[in-house]
Each structure stands twice: as C-alpha cells, then as structure tokens.
Amino acid sequence: MILSARSRAAAVLAVAALLGPAASQSAAQPAPASAEAPAAPDIPLGNVKAHLAQLQSIATANGGNRAHGRPGYLASVDYLKAKLDAAGFTTSLQTFTASGTTGYNLIADWPGGDPDQVLMAGAHLDSTASGPGVNDNGTGSAAVLETALAVSRAQLTPTKHLRFGWWGAEELGLLGSRAYVGSLSAAQRATFAGYLNFDMIGSPNPGYFVYDDDPAIEKTFKDHYAGLGIPTEPDTEGDGRSDHASFKNAGIPVGGLFTGAGNRKTAAQAQKWGGTSGQPFDRCYHSSCDTAANIDDTALDRNSDAVAHAVWTLGTSGSLGLPS
Ligand code: DPN
Ligand code: CA
Numbered sequence: 001m002i003l004s005a006r007s008r009a010a011a012v013l014a015v016a017a018l019l020g021p022a023a024s025q026s027a028a029q030p031a032p033a034s035a036e037a038p039a040a041p042d043i044p045l046g047n048v049k050a051h052l053a054q055l056q057s058i059a060t061a062n063g064g065n066r067a068h069g070r071p072g073y074l075a076s077v078d079y080l081k082a083k084l085d086a087a088g089f090t091t092s093l094q095t096f097t098a099s100g101t102t103g104y105n106l107i108a109d110w111p112g113g114d115p116d117q118v119l120m121a122g123a124h125l126d127s128t129a130s131g132p133g134v135n136d137n138g139t140g141s142a143a144v145l146e147t148a149l150a151v152s153r154a155q156l157t158p159t160k161h162l163r164f165g166w167w168g169a170e171e172l173g174l175l176g177s178r179a180y181v182g183s184l185s186a187a188q189r190a191t192f193a194g195y196l197n198f199d200m201i202g203s204p205n206p207g208y209f210v211y212d213d214d215p216a217i218e219k220t221f222k223d224h225y226a227g228l229g230i231p232t233e234p235d236t237e238g239d240g241r242s243d244h245a246s247f248k249n250a251g252i253p254v255g256g257l258f259t260g261a262g263n264r265k266t267a268a269q270a271q272k273w274g275g276t277s278g279q280p281f282d283r284c285y286h287s288s289c290d291t292a293a294n295i296d297d298t299a300l301d302r303n304s305d306a307v308a309h310a311v312w313t314l315g316t317s318g319s320l321g322l323p324s
C-alpha cells in the first residue's frame with residue numbers, strides 16, 4: 001500500500017490509539033530507511049515569480065534581452081549562482097564557444113546521493129535577442145531554481161545524486177546542453193538515471209503537455225496531474241526541440257513539461273484547459289512582449305509543483321526505475 005506522508009502519519013496515530021500508550025512510543029519511532037519517499041513540498045508561486053521579476057529587471061537593464069553573448073545572459077547566471085551558492089550547492093560554470101562568443105552553462109550539485117545514479121533537472125537560461133524571454137525560458141529556469149532551493153530548505157537526503165543545470169545558447173540550437181553532454185565521458189554518461197527538461201512552463205494561454213519519452217519519467221508527471229484531476233497531452237509541438245534532445249541523443253532517459261509555444265489551442269483543448277481556442281499558447285513566443293506579464297500564474301504554479309514532485313519522487317526512489 002502506498003500512503004502519502006500525511007496519511008501515513010494518520011495511520012500511525014490510528015494504530016497507536018488502538019494499541020494504547022505502551023505501543024505508541026515505538027509506533028512513533030522514525031521510519032526505517034526503506035520506507036517510502038518523503039512528500040514533495042508545495043513550491044511557493046511567489047518565490048518563482050520573484051525570480052521572474054529579477055530576470056525581467058536584468059533584461060531591462062541590459063538592452064531588453066538575456067541572449068547568448070549579451071550582458072543580460074551572464075547577469076542571469078550570476079543571479080542564480082549566488083542563490084545556489086548560499087543554499088549549499090556546489091556550483092560550477094562550464095564555458096563553450098558558440099558564434100565566436102563564450103557561452104556558459106551553470107551546474108549545481110547537491111552533495112550526497114549515489115554518484116552512479118545521477119538525476120538531473122535543467123532548463124535553458126538564455127533568451128532570444130528579441131526580448132526578455134520570461135516565459136521562454138525564465139519559467140523553466142525559475143522553477144528548477146526554486147526546486148533546488150526547496151531541496152536545500154528540506155535538507156533532502158535523496159538516494160540519487162541530484163544535479164541541476166541551466167543551459168546557455170539553447171536558442172542557437174541546443175548548443176550549451178550539447179557542449180555539456182559532449183564533455184561527459186562514456187562512463188559519466190552511464191551514471192545518468194534521467195534528465196528532466198523544463199522549457200516554457202507558464203505560457204499565457206496554457207496547455208499541459210508532458211513529454212512522451214522515457215515511460216517511467218512520463219508516468220511520474222502524468223500520475224501527478226491525474227491526482228490533481230488535470231488532463232494532460234503528449235507534447236507534439238516541442239518534441240526534440242529543447243535541451244532534452246542533447247541527453248536523449250546520448251542514450252539518457254528524458255522527460256519534461258511544456259505549456260505550448262506558437263501553436264494554436266484547439267477548441268477541444270480550450271474545453272479541457274480553459275483559455276482561448278484559435279489563439280497561440282504563447283502569442284509572445286520569441287518576441288519583445290515575452291515579459292513578466294506574459295505568464296499564466298496557475299500553469300506556472302502547477303508546473304513548478306510538478307517539477308518538485310518529479311525530483312522528489314525519482315530522486316528518492318530506491319532504484320533506477322520508479323517506486324512500484
Ligand atoms: N526550444 C524552444 C525554444 O526555446 O524556442 C521552444 C520549445 C520549447 C518548443 C519546448 C517546444 C518545447
Ligand atoms: Ca505551488
């Protein structure tokens with residue numbers, strides 16, 4: 001039987017009540033290490049939006065964008081790195097060259113976990129040169145950051161080794177993630193249990209798309225949404241078009257979430273998700289109006305919680321696969 005942490009606590013109390021005071025002390029002992037995973041936290045939307053406000057300010061102060069090779073990109077890296085360093089992560093900057101300019105990936109490792117089972121969550125941090133890129137991809141970047149900070153707040157002791165990554169130059173063709181995966185030896189690649197990608201997860205006319213890729217990862221997201229009564233669809237618009245492709249090409253299991261880009265929401269999708277049929281999921285995709293106003297808060301909140309759910313569920317399960 002699978003119980004949530006809350007219902008497990010209730011069950012322990014109920015058993016203790018039946019057995020009386022003598023038994024209640026042993027029933028309250030800490031659960032053995034083999035017990036089910038700890039429940040994921042509810043990621044505070046306000047924290048995620050505060051990161052988006054900072055990324056918007058960085059773009060505004062740097063010519064309106066956070067693109068590869070522009071000052072707004074490195075300022076974005078600096079903002080995230082300071083938060084992660086303060087939270088106890090081991091961070092590193094990986095450099096690569098793209099379009100004759102230095103690019104940067106930010107990598108943050110949470111100490112502990114099995115080094116031969118790495119679970120990585122990532123997002124591209126660069127915008128296009130056309131705008132601030134708050135939905136694409138401030139949202140994925142902020143949700144992954146806030147999940148990492150939640151790991152620190154919980155002082156999580158996962159079974160897997162947790163790594164978080166923010167990629168440069170995705171908008172030039174997945175170049176940062178390709179450089180990262182290319183820098184790994186075959187032995188290092190073999191340590192990856194999975195890579196979770198988040199690119200555009202707060203689109204203003206949102207859909208709820210789950211990458212139809214590694215079945216165990218996909219199931220983790222779909223079960224989460226099914227439990228909330230929110231219908232999902234496989235991602236057809238974004239398939240292979242973001243940084244997960246770099247990992248998949250190396251044989252690493254991948255999954256992720258997406259709320260839609262330039263494609264238009266159908267009538268059937270508007271029926272199940274609300275919003276406006278016949279209009280793009282993100283009418284500001286790759287344009288100057290992809291600002292802090294270009295966000296659906298409910299989608300961003302739900303997807304941020306789903307990021308944390310997947311990191312907790314997959315990161316604290318006992319094997320390469322899912323808990324049964
Ligand atoms: N690759 C994304 C971009 O940054 O433009 C667009 C995209 C993201 C498409 C996710 C599909 C899925
Ligand atoms: Ca939340």
Ligand code: ZN
Pocket residue numbers: 124136137170199200242
């Ligand atoms: Zn993107």
